[in-house]
Amino acid sequence: MRITISDIKADVGSIAGHCRPHPLQLEAAKKVLKEAVDKGTIIDFYVTRVGDDIHLIMTHDKGEDHPDIHGIAWNAFKEATSVAKKLGLYAAGQDLLSDAFSGNIRGLGPGAAEMTFEERPAEPVVILMADKTEPSAFNLPLARIYADPFTTTGLVIDPRLHDGFIFEVVDVIDHKRIKLSTPEELHDLLTLISDTTRYAIKRIFSKNEKIGIAAVVSTEKLNITAGRYVGKDDPCAILRAQSGLPAVGEILQPFMFPHLVAGWMRGSHHGPLYPCCVDDSDPTFFDGPPRLVAIGFQIKEGRLVGEENPDSSPVGEHKPIDYFKGSVFDHARRIAAQIAEYMRRHGPFMPEIVPPEELEYTTRPSVLKKLEERMEKL
Ligand code: 13P
Numbered sequence: 001m002r003i004t005i006s007d008i009k010a011d012v013g014s015i016a017g018h019c020r021p022h023p024l025q026l027e028a029a030k031k032v033l034k035e036a037v038d039k040g041t042i043i044d045f046y047v048t049r050v051g052d053d054i055h056l057i058m059t060h061d062k063g064e065d066h067p068d069i070h071g072i073a074w075n076a077f078k079e080a081t082s083v084a085k086k087l088g089l090y091a092a093g094q095d096l097l098s099d100a101f102s103g104n105i106r107g108l109g110p111g112a113a114e115m116t117f118e119e120r121p122a123e124p125v126v127i128l129m130a131d132k133t134e135p136s137a138f139n140l141p142l143a144r145i146y147a148d149p150f151t152t153t154g155l156v157i158d159p160r161l162h163d164g165f166i167f168e169v170v171d172v173i174d175h176k177r178i179k180l181s182t183p184e185e186l187h188d189l190l191t192l193i194s195d196t197t198r199y200a201i202k203r204i205f206s207k208n209e210k211i212g213i214a215a216v217v218s219t220e221k222l223n224i225t226a227g228r229y230v231g232k233d234d235p236c237a238i239l240r241a242q243s244g245l246p247a248v249g250e251i252l253q254p255f256m257f258p259h260l261v262a263g264w265m266r267g268s269h270h271g272p273l274y275p276c277c278v279d280d281s282d283p284t285f286f287d288g289p290p291r292l293v294a295i296g297f298q299i300k301e302g303r304l305v306g307e308e309n310p311d312s313s314p315v316g317e318h319k320p321i322d323y324f325k326g327s328v329f330d331h332a333r334r335i336a337a338q339i340a341e342y343m344r345r346h347g348p349f350m351p352e353i354v355p356p357e358e359l360e361y362t363t364r365p366s367v368l369k370k371l372e373e374r375m376e377k378l
């Protein structure tokens with residue numbers, strides 16, 4: 001059975017700062033998705049959040065970029081925006097940059113990660129959702145998962161992974177893309193993706209055509225789509241696991257190292273990526289540190305399966321694995337908190353603050369203009 005899984009996300013308002021959506025917003029979104037199941041447009045769904053971003057995870061047979069699926073997401077975000085406006089939530093409708101939907105949410109503000117594949121008899125899927133950062137924040141961990149044998153031992157010892165993976169990388173500024181094959185082109189790949197201001201991994205493919213797509217990342221960049229800086233595009237990624245793909249444990253291992261990413265307060269700082277559960281994803285320290293949540297489902301005939309009983313649970317009501325809930329990741333959180341505090345001691349100085357051209361807010365042009373006449377030639 002060929003299945004598409006879509007994670008479409010947006011921030012349409014939150015309680016008391018850029019913290020968390022109101023439960024009534026999530027309810028409003030669920031209602032729209034439930035109706036879509038009743039009409040037969042989607043098979044199943046799960047609505048969740050990381051920080052202030054609402055994620056609509058949907059399974060269906062319509063393929064990627066389908067106007068019906070994007071339309072459902074748009075309507076759900078519109079309904080959640082209405083709730084935000086009614087309750088006077090902060091930044092109501094923040095990521096809906098247009099009043100009119102034109103068949104695809106790309107370019108309109110929300111982000112989307114979508115993948116289509118032939119469902120295997122057991123299909124484990126991990127969804128990574130990050131708040132207060134950008135899509136290229138996934139470059140480093142994805143390189144570790146799919147191209148680093150010191151992370152994924154399967155690349156060495158499992159004949160099904162031994163040939164490596166193909167990475168599709170996008171240049172988010174020139175809107176170009178390239179496919180690179182690893183391990184042969186690993187150094188070329190790293191030359192590009194180590195520049196996180198410009199290159200982002202979009203997709204990763206197994207070299208076994210029967211398996212096909214392995215991972216996909218949302219790479220819409222709000223500050224570019226809108227033609228001006230309006231916010232970092234908090235990213236998400238969908239990763240299939242096991243049986244010829246990295247094991248779930250190999251997927252999660254890189255997040256024990258809280259690497260520095262761009263985002264955080266006003267989208268203008270560098271901070272450690274903090275792995276946490278959904279409930280702990282409120283960004284509380286300087287609007288951060290940037291949060292990462294990982295949830296896991298099995299997919300069976302398009303139905304999402306968590307800990308619930310699929311025969312008796314209402315559609316959309318799931319209990320996925322919330323991977324970073326466990327105490328072992330306390331270690332990473334403690335390190336991340338230390339790094340966050342260390343970085344903050346730099347105040348507004350680089351490298352804590354992003355380079356001038358990446359700032360989402362800036363007073364530079366007006367300050368430079370004001371001081372222009374007093375600037376003396378050396
Ligand atoms: P698979 O061979 O099914 O991917 O399982 C490997 C595994 O779970 C290692 O932890």
Ligand code: 13P
Nearest residue numbers: 018132231265266267287
């Ligand atoms: P969000 O992009 O998560 O809304 O955060 C915006 C911000 O400026 C936080 O300081």
Ligand code: MG
Nearest residue numbers: 011018052091
């Ligand atoms: Mg926000």
Ligand code: MG
Nearest residue numbers: 052053131234
């Ligand atoms: Mg956000």
